[in-house]
Amino acid sequence: RKEVEQDPGPFNVPEGATVAFNCTYSNSASQSFFWYRQDCRKEPKLLMSVYSSGNEDGRFTAQLNRASQYISLLIRDSKLSDSATYLCVVNINSNSGYALNFGKGTSLLVTP
Amino acid sequence: DADVTQTPRNRITKTGKRIMLECSQTKGHDRMYWYRQDPGLGLRLIYYSFDVKDINKGEISDGYSVSRQAQAKFSLSLESAIPNQTALYFCATSDSGTGYNEQFFGPGTRLTVL
Numbered sequence: 001r002k003e004v005e006q007d008p009g010p011f012n013v014p015e016g017a018t019v020a021f022n023c024t025y026s027n028s029a030s031q032s033f034f035w036y037r038q039d040c041r042k043e044p045k046l047l048m049s050v051y052s053s054g055n056e057d058g059r060f061t062a063q064l065n066r067a068s069q070y071i072s073l074l075i076r077d078s079k080l081s082d083s084a085t086y087l088c089v090v091n092i093n094s095n096s097g098y099a100l101n102f103g104k105g106t107s108l109l110v111t112p
Numbered sequence: 113d114a115d116v117t118q119t120p121r122n123r124i125t126k127t128g129k130r131i132m133l134e135c136s137q138t139k140g141h142d143r144m145y146w147y148r149q150d151p152g153l154g155l156r157l158i159y160y161s162f163d164v165k166d167i168n169k170g171e172i173s174d175g176y177s178v179s180r181q182a183q184a185k186f187s188l189s190l191e192s193a194i195p196n197q198t199a200l201y202f203c204a205t206s207d208s209g210t211g212y213n214e215q216f217f218g219p220g221t222r223l224t225v226l
Contacts, residue, residue, distance in 0.1 A: 043202055043220050100157060102154045
C-alpha cells in the first residue's frame with residue numbers, strides 16, 4: 001500500500017464550483033500534514049498546513065481525520081487560476097528517520 | 113521570490129559524466145533537502161540535512177552524494193550520471209524552529225542524461 005494516496009483526477013469543474021480532494025495515508029505515526037500546489041513544470045508551493053482542528057484560508061478549507069487517516073481539501077468558488085496539481089504531503093519523524101511523503105497529486109482544471 | 117535558488121536550471125549531459133547541482137537559500141533555515149520528480153512517480157527524497165555536517169539518506173540515495181558546505185548551501189552530485197537519472201530535481205528548506213516543518217522549494221533543475 002502506498003504511503004500517501006490521492007485520486008489523480010483530472011477534476012474538470014466550471015468556474016464558481018466547489019470541489020473537494022481527498023487523501024489517505026498509511027502510517028499512523030504521521031505527524032504533520034500539508035497541501036501543496038504545483039503548476040506544470042514549476043516547483044511545489046505550500047498551500048496550507050493541515051491542523052488537527054481543521055483550518056480555513058479564504059476559499060480553501062483543509063480537514064484532518066486522524067482516526068481514519070484521511071485529509072481533505074475543499075475549494076469554494078473555483079477560479080481559473082486554481083487550475084493546477086494539488087499534492088497531499090505527510091511528514092513522519094521517527095527513530096528510523098525522517099520522511100516527507102508526497103502523494104502523486106490530483107489534477108484540477110477549472111473551465112470558463 | 114528568490115529565497116531558494118538552484119543552479120543550473122537546465123542541464124543536458126552524457127552518461128558517465130559527473131554533475132553537481134547547487135542549492136542556496138536566504139531564508140535562514142537550518143534544514144535542507146533534495147528531491148527528484150518523475151512523471152507518474154511524484155516527488156521522492158534523495159538526501160536531507162538538518163544542519164551543517166549532518167547528512168542523511170532519503171528514499172533513493174543510490175547514485176547520488178551531497179555536501180552541506182554551509183547552512184545556506186546544499187549541493188547534490190551525480191558521480192557518474194546515467195539516463196534513468198533524467199528528472200526534475202528540487203531543493204527545499206525548512207525551519208526546525210517552527211515545529212510544523214513546512215518545506216519551501218527552489219525552482220527546480222531539469223536534468224537530462226543522454
